[in-house]
Amino acid sequence: MVSYEKIKAFIRLSKPFKFxxxxxxxxxxxxxxxxxxxxxxxxxxxxxxxxxxxxxxxxYVQNDVADLKTDSxxxxxxxxxxxxxxxxxxxxxxxxxxxxxxxILAVLLGLIFVFxxxxxWNFYLLCFVLxxxxxxxxxxxxxxxxxxxxxxxxxxxxxxxxxxxxxxFQARHFSWLPVVLSVPYMVxxxxxxxxxxxxxxxxxxxxxxxNLVVRFGKERMAPVYFFSxxxxxxxxxxxxxxxxxxxxxxxxxxxxxxxFVLCYKIISIVKWRPDxxxxxxxxxxxNGKGFKLMFDTNIVFIFILFLDLFIKKVRG
Numbered sequence: 667m668v669s670y671e672k673i674k675a676f677i678r679l680s681k682p683f684k685f686x687x688x689x690x691x692x693x694x695x696x697x698x699x700x701x702x703x704x705x706x707x708x709x710x711x712x713x714x715x716x717x718x719x720x721x722x723x724x725x726y727v728q729n730d731v732a733d734l735k736t737d738s739x740x741x742x743x744x745x746x747x748x749x750x751x752x753x754x755x756x757x758x759x760x761x762x763x764x765x766x767x768x769x770i771l772a773v774l775l776g777l778i779f780v781f782x783x784x785x786x787w788n789f790y791l792l793c794f795v796l797x798x799x800x801x802x803x804x805x806x807x808x809x810x811x812x813x814x815x816x817x818x819x820x821x822x823x824x825x826x827x828x829x830x831x832x833x834x835f836q837a838r839h840f841s842w843l844p845v846v847l848s849v850p851y852m853v854x855x856x857x858x859x860x861x862x863x864x865x866x867x868x869x870x871x872x873x874x875x876x877n878l879v880v881r882f883g884k885e886r887m888a889p890v891y892f893f894s895x896x897x898x899x900x901x902x903x904x905x906x907x908x909x910x911x912x913x914x915x916x917x918x919x920x921x922x923x924x925x926f927v928l929c930y931k932i933i934s935i936v937k938w939r940p941d942x943x944x945x946x947x948x949x950x951x952x953n954g955k956g957f958k959l960m961f962d963t964n965i966v967f968i969f970i971l972f973l974d975l976f977i978k979k980v981r982g
Contacts (some may be wrong), residue, residue: 675755676764678748681726688722688828689715690964691851695832698844701971703837710783714835717772718828724769725800731758731765732804736866736873772797779835789834796827814876817859825852846908850901850925851963857894858956860887864943884943891943895933898959899926909970918974921966928959 692715700706730737730748738752750756776793779785800823802808803816810819829848833841863870863879864887871880879887906919932955935948942948 671755675750679727679730679750679756679761679764680723681748684726685719685722686961687824687855688718690961691825691848692718692828692832694847694851694964694968695829695834695844696836697968697971698829698841698847699833699836701975702833702841702843706836710835713775713778714832717775720768720772720775721797721800724765724772725797725803725805727761727765727768728801729804731761732806732809733873734758736869736875769797769801785838793831796823796831799823800827811877812875814878814881816875816877817856820859821852821856824855825849843908843912847905847967850898850905851960853894853898853901854956854960854963857891857898858953858960860891860894861949861952861956863887865946865949888940888943892933892936895929895936898929902926902929905967914970914974915977918970918977921969921973925959925963925966928955928962931955932959 696706696711730751734751737749751758751761773794776790779793780787780790798808799819802810803819803823804811810816826845826848829844829851830840833844860878863877864884867879867884870877878890902922902925906922909919910916932952935952935955936942939945939948942952
């Protein structure tokens with residue numbers, strides 16, 4: 667019989683909070699499809715969301731196992747994995763069983779899209795490849811995080827992939843709209859990943875990770891993080907103009923100003939503390955604000971699209 671402590675350890679290992687990094691862009695992709703096509707298949711949405719959660723469970727739990735060495739030497743409270751394996755609350759073999767079971771279920775249940783909803787095998791293969799890319803962040807044999815490709819793979823699979831796939835589930839065709847609207851989130855994911863590598867520099871280096879901060883050093887990557895915040899702002903501006911080009915009411919985009927304010931606050935802290943990458947307390951503050959910027963990016967775009975739909979309905 668599974669003990670209460672094991673259940674608590676399983677929940678910690680799964681990191682439910684981090685599921686939002688994939689769920690929010692998936693919701694955005696669905697809302698974009700509703701805004702673009704005027705319809706939604708609720709059953710398809712619920713099934714695809716459930717499969718996404720299984721896939722994310724596989725990826726995140728496997729990451730904890732792969733990063734066991736670096737996590738065991740990492741004292742950081744806001745990075746360094748769940749610490750469940752480090753504290754001995756669960757064995758790596760048990761965690762891998764959960765990861766692989768979740769992944770296999772996700773792949774098998776994905777066949778529903780082909781046989782019930784009549785999606786093409788090419789679309790199923792696309793979903794499978796994106797899942798393998800996400801798994802390969804630390805998973806064998808790819809281990810992108812150990813080969814200098816982790817940040818790019820993570821940003822793409824956490825942002826563009828779920829947004830575009832969710833859109834294609836509902837609209838059943840490709841569109842640049844979900845791609846463009848996912849770029850600000852993708853940039854914020856990249857920036858957040860680089861930020862969280864600063865406190866992990868020592869343990870990551872010992873574990874053989876070849877992420878950007880380990881490869882180029884804190885001093886060189888600090889300006890890259892700073893520059894990525896400005897890239898985020900420009901990507902927001904481009905996304906807004908793209909929406910207006912798609913006949914979104916101008917008043918609907920006003921909430922995006924909130925995101926500019928959030929990003930500016932982060933920029934101000936970095937300007938105030940140029941050596942932020944060596945200050946644990948400042949990194950802790952930036953980490954919290956960075957996650958808020960990430961999540962709120964998708965939430966604001968979802969709100970904008972629903973607001974536009976409401977305005978159009980009122981105006982007839």
